[in-house]
Amino acid sequence: RTYARSQPAPLVPERAYDAAFGTTTSNTYARIQDTSATFFNGPLSTVELTGGGSGYDVPPDVSISGGGGAGAQATATLAPRSVGTLSLSSGGGGYTSVPSVAITGGGGAGATATAVVGARALSGVAVSANGSNYATVPSVVISGGGGSGATAIAVVSGRRVTSILLTSAGSGYTSPPTVTLSGGGGSGARGTAVLGGASVTGLTLTAPGTGFTSPPTVTIVGGGGTGAAATATLSPAAVASLSLTSAGDGYTASPTVSFSGGGGSGATALAHGLTMTLQPKSIVEDFDPTFGRMNAMLGTEVPNTNATTQTSIPDFDTDPPTEVLRGTPAATRLGSAADGTQIWKITHNGVDTHAVHWHMFDVQVINRVGWDGAIRPPDPNEIGWKDTVRMNPLEDVIVALRPILPDVPFELPNSVRPLDPTSPLGSTLGFHNVDPTNQPAPVTNKLVNFGWEYVWHCHLLGHEENSMMRPMAVAVAPVAPTGLTAQVVGRTVRLLWRDQSINETSFIVQRARSASGPWATITTGVPPAAGSGSTVNFIDTSVASGSTYVYRVLAANVVGYVQSYAAPAVGYPTASAESPSSGISNAVTP
Ligand SMILES: [Cu+2]
Incomplete structure (x- = not known):
């Protein structure tokens, strides 16, 4: 303990x-059926x-x-949401007809409403006929029109009614009331009541609309008046x-x-x-075609296959690496999916028990699960870090593992070598030519970056000496570039920096409009420099005039068999580790 x-x-x-x-x-x-694992660990x-x-x-x-x-x-x-209610915050005034209501903004559409204009007072009474022979002032009676209370007096001059003065505007008129003049000895004078403006007294939501993420703006326009305003409230959601x-x-x-x-x-x-994909691996037991002996191999597994599709893909030790990892120094626990840890689900399609060993790895047995679905926790002697795990027949073993990256006082170079060191480069002989998705993917013997090259294999000599061993490629982050300068040259920006690493496979150039980002990757393909200490340059031709650009550079180390294949093949996996970024440098284009 x-x-x-x-x-x-x-x-x-x-x-x-x-x-x-x-x-x-x-x-x-x-x-047994899981393709991912979820757990709480931070x-x-x-x-x-x-x-x-x-x-x-x-x-x-x-x-x-x-x-x-x-x-x-x-x-x-x-x-x-929809618009739930409309609330009139001001009725305004002077509306002589019904104004229109517009509901706009708020991310939605389709909401409509109508305004209700209040009943009105009179603004005046016009003389529409002067009449004649008025010895005294006739009386004025205003009636009808839905309202009440309006009063007026007539003015007589030269025995004619020359004007009618409104003495009380009344209220509640929805149409012009009738004006009747009587008495005064004359006849023929007539008046016409003129309605005054009104305020908006209400809004009726005729369609609530849809898609609103914030309350829309309500605008009341037209109708001859001003000042009416309202707000919308969305329906609960x-x-x-x-x-x-x-x-x-x-x-x-x-x-x-x-x-x-x-x-x-x-x-x-x-x-x-955290949810992590279970990386499907397999142990396959075939027969050696020359001697007829059993030939155990490591490989990958196609998840969720059925009875008519082969599920296990055995690989020779010379096939492209299918186990590629990001190396992260000093990882102390599986706190994020990007810290270099992987979880493997290794299914054993065979009859022998194998002692499978990972070189330079911390391995944790999570559990075993038989093909009958029975879950078996780790044995008491398996509690703790392991680098060799027993693989029983017809059983899956689920292990979490991460590469150990020893502290060294100098940078280690990548292992770059032919896939098959016993064959000439360019040879296409002796490969399985099947990618981990079980699609044809022809392989050529070429130089491949294995990064920090580790292996996993069976510890039984008769197995490991007969190809039950596979390389694992671990991508270790390069040292960050330094001394970045950005210089305007004509209509381009020329970047210069100093390579500080011996294991970069390319440089990544990133650009932003300010030092705080956001950063956009301009290219991932600036070729590596020979050794460290040399100067690397890149010319950014995609710049606009009169602009400020901020640049930074990262060194990348991509491991694995890099080769594109036409679909449905996906090819062989790669892993990339990037250095921290260089310092930044600005350029202002003319
Ligand atoms: Cu074995």
Whole structure:
């Protein structure tokens, strides 16, 4: 136990390892049909909305608690919505006809509304006929038109009615009332009531529209008036999505995700830890065609195949590497999918038990699962880091593994060699010519970058000496380039930098409009320099005039058999490790 606790914690948390490593975890056994594994071992990877709930006016707050960790945060987004209500904030005035209502913006469309204009007062009474013979002022009666209270007096001059003065405007008129003049000894005078402007008293939503993510703008125009204004409120909605804004750390079990506020209820969610693909590998037992003896080989496995498709793809030791990894120094646990760790699911299509060994790897047995589906935890003597694991017939073994990168006081070069060192370059003899997806993919003997070249093999001599051994290519990040300068030359920008690495396979040039990014990759294909210390240049011809560009450069190390194939073949896998970026340099084009 003391020894175990001096080691890095298990890659994949599992109860069987708790006593040895002082951890408290739940099991993460892989089943026979699994193609990926999910577990909690630090940060969260995603939060999954399992129920949207209903009635939310604004996105609810999301809280993540428990599970042994802290710091994870998420935000909720509501589903696109309809307009629920319109609220008149000002009726304005002076409307002599019904104005139109426009509902715009907010990400949606299709919402329509009509305005309701209030009842009106009179603005005046016009004399439409003066009449004659008025000895005294006639009386004026205003009636009808739906309203009441309007009063007026007539003005007589030269025995004619020359004007009618409104003494009270009344209210509630929806159409012009009738004006009647009587008395005063004369006849023939007539008046016409003129309605005044009104305010908007209401809005009627005639279609709620769809797709609104924020309240749209309501505009009231026309109708002769001014000043009417309104706001829209969206209808309540369900939570439509969640975004993990901070992954937190320290989670060893699923935390609780809860929702509060926002006016609604019922939203539910699950937090997920890390999910990693199980890399399908196989042990195949064929027959040697020359001597008829059994010939065990390592290879890959096509997942989810059926009875009519071969599932195992055996590989010679000279076939292109199918085990390629990113090397990450000082990885202490499987905290992210990019830290160089892989999980292999090795299925054993045969009858012998093999002692399979990985050179320079930390290997953790997660579990075994028989072809009958029975899950078998690691044996007591398998708790801890291993580099050799027993492979039983008709059983899958699931292991997490990562390459050990020893600290060395100098940079190590890549292993670049012919696939088959016993054959001339250009030879096409002696390869299986099948890629890991089981598609034909012809191979030519050529120089291949194996990076830091490790192997895995059976430890039984009769097997390993008969090709039950495969190379593994580990990509180790180069040293970052230095001394980047960017210089405007004519209509281009010329970059110069100093190579500091002996294991780069290319340089990556990235460009941004400011030092804080975002960075766009201009090219991944600047050829490597010979040795380290030499100057490398690249000319960026895709620049506009009058612009500021910020540049940085990275060195990349790509391992594996690099070759493109026509679909459906996907070819052989490669892995890339990039250096940190160089310093930045600016150029301002004229
Ligand atoms: Cu063996």
